[in-house]
Amino acid sequence: MPLAPVLDVLLDLDLVLVTGKGGVGKSLVSVALAEAAARVGARPLVVSLGPTAALETLFDAPVGPAPAGVGGGVEAVALAPEQTVPAALARVLGSERLAQIAHRNRALRSFFDAAPGVVELAAWTAIDRLVGLREFGLRRYHPVIVDMDASGHAAMMLEVPDLLAPFARTGALARLVEATRARLSAPSTAALLVATPAPLVVEETLALYDELVGARDLLVAAVVLNRVPGPPLPGLGPAQLAALAPALLAAAPDLAADLSFARREQARYRAVVEAACGLARSVDAPVACVPEIPMPAGRSALLAAGRALGEFPRLDCEEATA
């Protein structure tokens, strides 16, 4: 699969689910995508499902339980999954009042709090509602970008509707499960996988890709490689360095440590390029590259990252692995 710009693909979607291995920069990519979308006139909403610290640092604005502007035409909301249960109950029961009664009941509340699947389904229901919101006949938010958990837990959350489906055949729970499954299988819903070009990360990303595409039948719209480094010695490849090494050491023996370090850095860079290209070859989705952004990232750096999603990246697999 050739490396390609992914912004166009992503802007056609109603719901973008951003996931990937822990620590790869899912929040950064969610924010960069939202900034890029807002710049072309879309009305993006970033949904946080976990701790908001990373998003708040990136936006430099608080992210609360109700959607609110965070600057630059982007809105964000923090859905604490536990807090989404009453609204989901109201939808199930068709009545705010009944839902409040049910949620006030100590026994039922501890059931909702502890029973597996309930909270996840309620969170999906809240997301589905945000995607479906309309204003003057148009979508209120477009696209809705969900900054999900790391791979293993995101996969579990995506599995919940399928797990609940076989036994929720009747009753209001079944309608909720069906609505969520319909949303997740809609052609306007897709996952955006974030990875870094490190061998271990690529391995885990490919396993997640297989799970999402194979078991969950979810569309993977694109893969973003974050923190793609440049070569350690621009213009001086491993072969050239090896050719120069004897003369360099003869003229300046104290360069021995520098040389050995540079060789190790070149080997590391090669592993990075091979991992990136291996990933690009193994997925049937466009792959975009985002260079390393110094943290804390300012608005301009985020915009640059967003632009990178719309440009052809500079990583050329054929040249790099030749």
Added chain:
Amino acid sequence: MTPWLEPACRLAVFVGPGGVGKTTLSAACGVAAARAGRRVLVLTADPARRLAGALGLSCDMVDPVPVAIPHAAGSLHACMVVSRRVYDGLLARLLPASAAAALQAKNRMYDAFSRTLARSHAYAAIERLHRSTHDGDFDLVVLDTPPAEATIQILEAPRRLRAFLDGALLRVFGAGRPVGRRLDRIAASGAVRRLGSRILGGPLLAETRAFFDVVGRLREAFVSRTEQVAALLRSDAARFVLVATPGPTALATTIALARDLRRQGLDPRTLLVNRAYAVLDPEHPRRVETSAPPLSAGDLPPDLADAAVALRTLRRAAATQNRAALDRIRACVAALADVSETTPPATFLVPRMDGASHDVEGLAPLADALTAPVPLR
């Protein structure tokens, strides 16, 4: 001394943000402790399958799998929490065979509960931990937890599980012993039951009641096991090890995590910074170089001068990064001292390794680094 080599430490819990290398470091600690003569189990509660990869195992590790360590006085086993298998095992040990089989064969509630839903996964991790620490097969369990948020779920699992098994709840679904409190009577009233039927649908409600009937019978065993694990987590035999990398985001997340742990009444006394520095001189892997000597490129012939300058610039940039990383780590340690309100945590630096480890041999350099880790000065 590092917790994993201390005889008094029976449980080392590795917590930290995603992507910092918790699983790899847990495996390497296991190797280091096994070499030092301990019988070690590395238990991963992370649903990502990294542990098998780090140790070069291809099996599914639902039960502890022995890992051969060359020249080790102790032993190493590895195990992954697979929810369904943990619950099946629990039923087999606590219930008559026929009751366990009935639940496993046709109860959809049990089916959903016992698969790897996030919440039940946390309960399964607790149960697995209970078995691993009470069977007496191991001197040390190294628990590798999933990324930050999910770690708190595991630590909260005992409390949530008690709420889940709460008497009133069980009674709604027709199980447990009667208690005369007013709240419980309300909970057991027909109205709540009708509400349950409306939410879940008729047939599922029946299965849910059957599920809770069994769970109700297991209640005492469940509660005592989770309480034992909660007590162990808070005892002197358990050590929480914060794992971080020197990036600003990872360090900030680590401080937030330490604060969450503190709220749970836990005080992590060790900070392990992975990829803390680049080794500039392979002859001295323990040296954290923060500057590079000046280079007099003027003495060199012109065709070599450019290359020499490029090489020294690369080395100097790495040294500058080492220094910046040390500064951020020191600031993080100061913030952690504030969180703990006592002394700063013992902080150890693990250098960036060349290449990924895919087997025990590949882990050897990391295990060496963790046997006598470089302290932060």
